[in-house]
Amino acid sequence: DTGVSQNPRHKITKRGQNVTFRCDPISEHNRLYWYRQTLGQGPEFLTYFQNEAQLEKSRLLSDRFSAERPKGSFSTLEIQRTEQGDSAMYLCASSLSVATNEKLFFGSGTQLSVL
């Protein structure tokens, strides 16, 4: 078990640029989540995949945000035309659906700074 891996750990970009983050979940996990966290706040849910299907999207996820999980393995989160308000920690989590006792395993996140 190598854990959930996220790359890059840090990203600094200029306003208006596009950025893409990658998440590699624990290999046998079929569920994958993206969360966003700002300083002093708890993580906010963005979107959820079961295998390759994106089953849930938060209203926080504007049309500038898109997430994919091709083949139900790794996932990418892209932000187009970044804004300063997008600056946050982007967290990925994965889980193996087993009845109701679901445990999420989080990565260390990608810290995005939009200048």
Place this chain on the structure above:
Amino acid sequence: LAKTTQPISMDSYEGQEVNITCSHNNIATNDYITWYQQFPSQGPRFIIQGYKTKVTNEVASLFIPADRKSSTLSLPRVSLSDTAVYYCLVGDIRGNTGFQKLVFGTGTRLLVSP
């Protein structure tokens, strides 16, 4: 909208037992209670999960009264490394996918001093 309420912060000393209480008045029948721990610049880490009564693992205990409207995370003999933010979450099982849209509140910042 967070479904839980917990203290913003708590202070303790090494070796003491710490109890963090979470209120979840609107917990539903299918909801489980889960606690996560988060250190700076890291993602949250699962600590313990329960439905009712008491659950204990190698890290903590979780006490849930019969009405399930609250729960208490108990950390025995804390150390400096237990300084972290602790989140109480109520699981919302939804539909056939069993999807849990976990809602994190602002958590409880625990500071353990020497």
